[in-house]
Amino acid sequence: MLNIVVCIKQVPMVNELPWDEKTGTLRRDLATGMMNPACKRAVEAALQIKDKQNASITVITMGPPVAEEVLREALAMGADRGVLICDRMLKGSDTYATSFVLAEVIKKESPDCDLILCGAYTSDSETAQVGPQLAEELSVPAAAYVENLDISGRTLRVRRLVDHFRETLEMECPALVTISMERYEPRYASFAGLNRAFVERDIAVLNADALGITAASLEARGSRTKVRRVFIRKAQKGNVMITGAAANAVGEFLDKYQRKISAVIGKSIESKNQT
Amino acid sequence: MKERQKSIWVFGDYRNYYQNRVTLQLISKAVDLARVIAAEVCAVVVGHDIEEWIMEYTAHGADRILAIDHPSLTSYSTEHYLVLMERLAGERNPDIILIGATDFGREFAPRLAKRLKTGLSADCVGLDITSEGLLVQIAPSFGGNMLAEIVTDKHRPQMATVRPGTFKEIPHNYERTAIVERLPLPANLPVSRVRVVEYERAAQKGHTIENATVIVCGGRGMGNKKNFKKLDELARLLGGDVGATRPVVYAGWAEHDALVGQAGKHIKPKILFSFGISGAIQHTAGLGEANFIVAINKNPQATMMKMADVAIAADASDLLNNLIKELKKRIRD
Amino acid sequence: MQFDPCMKHKLIRNSARNFAETELAPIAAEIDQQRIFPRNVIAKMRELNYFGLQVPQEYGGAALDSISSAIVVEEISRVCAAVGLCVTVHNGVAVYPVLRFANTSQKEKYLPQLAAGKVIGAFSLTEANAGSDAGSVETTAVKNGTNYILNGTKIFVTNGGVCDVALIFALTSSPVNKLQSSVFIVESKFPGFLRGELEDLCGMRANPVSSLFFEDCPVPEENLLGQLGDGMKIGLATLDNGRIGVAAQALGIAQGAMEAAVKYAKERQQFKKPIASQQTIQNYIADMATQIMAARLLLYRACDIKDAGAPFGCEASMAKLYCSSVASKVTGLALQIHGGYGYSKEYDVERYFRDARVTEIYEGTSEIQRMVIARAILSQPMM
Numbered sequence: 001m002l003n004i005v006v007c008i009k010q011v012p013m014v015n016e017l018p019w020d021e022k023t024g025t026l027r028r029d030l031a032t033g034m035m036n037p038a039c040k041r042a043v044e045a046a047l048q049i050k051d052k053q054n055a056s057i058t059v060i061t062m063g064p065p066v067a068e069e070v071l072r073e074a075l076a077m078g079a080d081r082g083v084l085i086c087d088r089m090l091k092g093s094d095t096y097a098t099s100f101v102l103a104e105v106i107k108k109e110s111p112d113c114d115l116i117l118c119g120a121y122t123s124d125s126e127t128a129q130v131g132p133q134l135a136e137e138l139s140v141p142a143a144a145y146v147e148n149l150d151i152s153g154r155t156l157r158v159r160r161l162v163d164h165f166r167e168t169l170e171m172e173c174p175a176l177v178t179i180s181m182e183r184y185e186p187r188y189a190s191f192a193g194l195n196r197a198f199v200e201r202d203i204a205v206l207n208a209d210a211l212g213i214t215a216a217s218l219e220a221r222g223s224r225t226k227v228r229r230v231f232i233r234k235a236q237k238g239n240v241m242i243t244g245a246a247a248n249a250v251g252e253f254l255d256k257y258q259r260k261i262s263a264v265i266g267k268s269i270e271s272k273n274q275t
Numbered sequence: 276m277k278e279r280q281k282s283i284w285v286f287g288d289y290r291n292y293y294q295n296r297v298t299l300q301l302i303s304k305a306v307d308l309a310r311v312i313a314a315e316v317c318a319v320v321v322g323h324d325i326e327e328w329i330m331e332y333t334a335h336g337a338d339r340i341l342a343i344d345h346p347s348l349t350s351y352s353t354e355h356y357l358v359l360m361e362r363l364a365g366e367r368n369p370d371i372i373l374i375g376a377t378d379f380g381r382e383f384a385p386r387l388a389k390r391l392k393t394g395l396s397a398d399c400v401g402l403d404i405t406s407e408g409l410l411v412q413i414a415p416s417f418g419g420n421m422l423a424e425i426v427t428d429k430h431r432p433q434m435a436t437v438r439p440g441t442f443k444e445i446p447h448n449y450e451r452t453a454i455v456e457r458l459p460l461p462a463n464l465p466v467s468r469v470r471v472v473e474y475e476r477a478a479q480k481g482h483t484i485e486n487a488t489v490i491v492c493g494g495r496g497m498g499n500k501k502n503f504k505k506l507d508e509l510a511r512l513l514g515g516d517v518g519a520t521r522p523v524v525y526a527g528w529a530e531h532d533a534l535v536g537q538a539g540k541h542i543k544p545k546i547l548f549s550f551g552i553s554g555a556i557q558h559t560a561g562l563g564e565a566n567f568i569v570a571i572n573k574n575p576q577a578t579m580m581k582m583a584d585v586a587i588a589a590d591a592s593d594l595l596n597n598l599i600k601e602l603k604k605r606i607r608d
Numbered sequence: 609m610q611f612d613p614c615m616k617h618k619l620i621r622n623s624a625r626n627f628a629e630t631e632l633a634p635i636a637a638e639i640d641q642q643r644i645f646p647r648n649v650i651a652k653m654r655e656l657n658y659f660g661l662q663v664p665q666e667y668g669g670a671a672l673d674s675i676s677s678a679i680v681v682e683e684i685s686r687v688c689a690a691v692g693l694c695v696t697v698h699n700g701v702a703v704y705p706v707l708r709f710a711n712t713s714q715k716e717k718y719l720p721q722l723a724a725g726k727v728i729g730a731f732s733l734t735e736a737n738a739g740s741d742a743g744s745v746e747t748t749a750v751k752n753g754t755n756y757i758l759n760g761t762k763i764f765v766t767n768g769g770v771c772d773v774a775l776i777f778a779l780t781s782s783p784v785n786k787l788q789s790s791v792f793i794v795e796s797k798f799p800g801f802l803r804g805e806l807e808d809l810c811g812m813r814a815n816p817v818s819s820l821f822f823e824d825c826p827v828p829e830e831n832l833l834g835q836l837g838d839g840m841k842i843g844l845a846t847l848d849n850g851r852i853g854v855a856a857q858a859l860g861i862a863q864g865a866m867e868a869a870v871k872y873a874k875e876r877q878q879f880k881k882p883i884a885s886q887q888t889i890q891n892y893i894a895d896m897a898t899q900i901m902a903a904r905l906l907l908y909r910a911c912d913i914k915d916a917g918a919p920f921g922c923e924a925s926m927a928k929l930y931c932s933s934v935a936s937k938v939t940g941l942a943l944q945i946h947g948g949y950g951y952s953k954e955y956d957v958e959r960y961f962r963d964a965r966v967t968e969i970y971e972g973t974s975e976i977q978r979m980v981i982a983r984a985i986l987s988q989p990m991m
Contacts, residue, residue: 032622034622037525068615069615069618069619072615072616072619073619073622073623076619076623094394095385095395096388096389096394096395099389123521123525126397126398126415127385127396127397127398128381128382128385128397129381129384129385129388129395129397130385132382132383132385132386132389133385133386133388133389135386136385136386136389136390137389140468141354141468141469142386142469143382143469144378144381144382145378145382157472161477162378162379163290163291163377163378163379164291164476164477165290165351165474165475165476165477166473166474166475166476166477167471167473167474168471168472168473168474169469169470169471169472170469170470170472171468171469171470172468181524181531182531188623188626188627188652188656189623189656190655190656190657190670191620191623191656191657191658191661191670191672191676191680192657192665192669192670192671194616194619194620194623194670195616195670195671195672195676197619198615198616223394224388224392224393224394224395224427224429224430225394225395225396225412225425225426225427226425226426226427226428227416227423227424227425228411228423228424228425228426229423229424230416230421230422230423230424231421231422231424232421232422239580239581239582239583239584239585239586240584240585240586241575241580241586241587241588242585242586242587242588243575243587243588243589246589246590246593246594246596246597247597247601249587249588249589249594249597250594250597250598250600250601251601253569253585253587253598254598254601254602254605256585257585260546260567261513261546264488264489264513264545264546265489265513265514265515266514267606268605268606269602269605269606270605271605499633499634500634501634527630573875573877574875
């Protein structure tokens with residue numbers, strides 16, 4: 001049976017979060033969470049493998065207690081087991097630390113896993129670093145931004161389009177793949193699935209101690225970057241404001257900038273009313 | 276005792292040359308940074324038949340080129356490049372390594388950072404350096420229009436990836452010279468665990484959003500998919516392309532390849548129309564090279580409005596319809 | 609007393625909302641204008657258990673508790689009330705009586721298909737002369753051999769245009785009891801089952817509401833639900849349950865209307881500032897939010913009592929009465945806040961206004977609900 005691990009993240013459902021001036025951090029607690037869209041596609045990719053062959057899917061997430069929501073959602077979609085790593089000590093981890101912690105979980109909970117899937121990037125930090133760094137921690141072959149993956153025996157074949165190059169790569173399991181947003185449209189969870197996810201399935205909750213991670217080991221293997229300060233970006237262009245009824249605003253805009261626009265589009269846009 | 280020569284390395288990502296020239300842009304920035312700490316700028320070029328790039332990087336500002344040329348390195352292999360860079364960096368201890376945030380770079384850089392046990396910030400929109408040589412990495416902070424200053428204070432080298440178009444390249448000067456070290460391929464290079472089955476340059480659409488001179492970009496302020504689709508008409512009238520923000524792509528109003536912003540296509544239009552976009556940094560960070568920006572938003576205080584050359588306070592969809600109507604009346608060849 | 613939603617309810621709400629926003633929001637206005645029943649979206653809903661919300665797992669349902677079920681109806685109705693109506697009628701007044709009153713062989717025959725949505729259900733009591741006065745039903749079911757022959761006309765049947773199974777309330781008078789009524793499970797493929805034209809209604813226009821005509825329609829005796837004469841009993845129990853569903857629907861409509869109004873009030877500028885800064889508009893918003901909050905708590909309370917197995921008729925009536933009245937008020941205010949644009953079909957609020965209005969009428973008018981509640985209060989022993 002194929003043993004698949006999917007690392008998922010709960011991200012805020014909004015595009016902008018309020019800023020806490022005092023602590024210099026984002027008020028993430030004010031936003032409803034959702035499963036990061038690329039992570040959801042990674043879950044879907046795992047489910048599509050399970051649709052075709054005997055497989056077991058474990059979903060893992062590192063976050064505050066409320067992150068359990070995304071594990072339950074993944075279970076409702078069809079995953080088999082959920083693991084939540086939750087510890088105050090891990091708050092504010094950068095990708096370097098996160099990949100270290102996730103690796104420790106995988107080594108403990110799914111040491112003989114065959115395939116690790118991650119979303120290519122998150123909608124909040126968008127660094128796309130955790131997947132590749134996790135591959136390094138686990139010392140497994142990896143490919144990022146994968147659009148399509150096939151498993152045959154222990155051989156994994158992936159297809160991707162990167163920097164305008166179409167690549168088909170092969171590697172042996174265990175391997176790690178990050179899934180892009182191109183394919184793997186996620187299935188909806190059925191209500192029966194959602195109900196079962198709360199009634200039948202249990203989620204393992206681990207803290208740093210359970211993983212053998214101490215403040216010292218986190219210092220040695222954890223975050224390398226530090227946020228020195230955060231600031232609001234200044235407006236860049238001295239701008240001209242046009243107001244008024246739409247039709248008038250359009251006329252004013254086109255009259256004022258007709259030369260510039262005409263030069264770019266190669267056509268005249270002089271008003272027929274003008275001489 | 277002679278002080279160790281400081282160096283700022285730029286990884287030569289050349290297969291993306293025709294699209295983005297990001298390596299050249301990073302060399303240019305490295306030259307600026309190097310001036311502050313009296314460092315040399317070193318471009319690392321790994322591959323096969325790489326003379327062209329050695330010349331280009333020299334002409335665009337590199338003081339030194341570290342080149343490894345071997346037939347086995349013809350197509351990009353992340354694993355091989357990781358081993359080679361890890362060894363080179365281990366031997367020579369650069370202070371800073373800059374890598375373009377291409378698809379390749381965004382996978383390669385974090386893995387290299389892990390191997391070198393150092394910190395990395397991704398998609399920087401700005402870089403500064405203190406006189407002590409601390410690289411200040413300015414990257415978007417989740418939350419729309421906040422930026423964060425990030426430093427790797429305790430570990431070296433300091434690493435950052437930078438989006439194409441963030442910095443401007445120095446014009447080439449083929450009179451320039453650089454120290455070119457042609458290094459041999461190490462004998463004990465491990466076999467890559469990832470086998471390349473197929474590797475080809477993808478057929479590109481002639482007219483893509485990346486080469487568009489006019490881009491008509493829409494955000495959630497368009498209201499719904501039907502309204503959003505009308506942007507196609509304006510784009511056609513102006514001979515341009517339609518772009519979309521991430522929320523709009525996630526809502527299914529536009530395909531993923533229309534995504535404009537940090538994680539999307541790198542654009543450099545002469546005119547950019549921004550309809551119903553608030554101006555979250557993840558979007559605006561991708562607009563660096565837009566020449567003339569026209570923003571339309573109900574909210575005159577929206578960030579995008581402040582970033583525009585012309586800001587029109589109006590309902591995006593309403594104004595779009597009026598603009599299309601008026602342009603149809605006016606346009607003649 | 610637990611007031612905050614538990615994680616399960618939160619995820620169920622997110623799931624239903626996500627589906628509604630993705631699949632129904634883009635088409636809701638069009639299907640209302642053109643009166644189109646969105647078959648392809650209904651097809652997607654089948655696999656996700658929208659048609660077997662509270663059916664036990666062994667029959668292929670989701671086995672949800674009543675609050676979860678109400679949340680699903682609420683979220684669908686928040687985007688497209690007509691489809692919310694299809695779901696709540698199917699679950700609330702077609703599946704429910706089968707669950708409660710059917711015998712084992714009836715359950716085994718009909719529940720799996722109903723739960724899978726392969727078969728859409730309807731419940732029909734109303735006739736031209738029998739609206740609130742349910743006792744004046746004229747449809748008859750006369751025993752003939754092993755069949756009951758059904759004759760009569762039912763009007764305003766929700767899901768009428770597409771239902772495959774309808775529960776029909778008919779007179780089965782006996783010499784002893786002239787006004788005895790019973791309920792039959794009638795399949796649309798029985799001969800003599802005819803559908804009328806689709807009604808052209810003010811709201812819920814994407815729901816295929818029609819009359820059903822029965823002309824000597826033979827219904828096998830094994831399709832009698834419960835016992836002969838159980839009509840009133842089943843009817844009343846079913847309406848109690850149906851009221852929870854309609855209350856959820858009304859709540860969803862109110863919620864959607866309020867959200868639209870708040871968004872509009874923040875964006876619309878008059879006198880150089882958003883209208884949301886005007887005190888009158890703020891008063892409207894405060895009233896809408898408070899009424900919706902109260903309606904929600906009333907609804908969930910009724911659900912809780914039902915799930916505890918206690919009689920819930922009075923609370924269900926209160927929920928239906930209040931939620932529907934809130935829906936009318938809130939959608940009216942929401943339209944007013946939108947001003948002239950609210951009157952135009954370019955904005956959704958006028959559809960919410962039209963959809964809300966019927967929630968005070970069907971499944972028992974507000975007048976009937978007051979009757980039910982008053983009777984319950986008056987019959988309580990004095991302290």
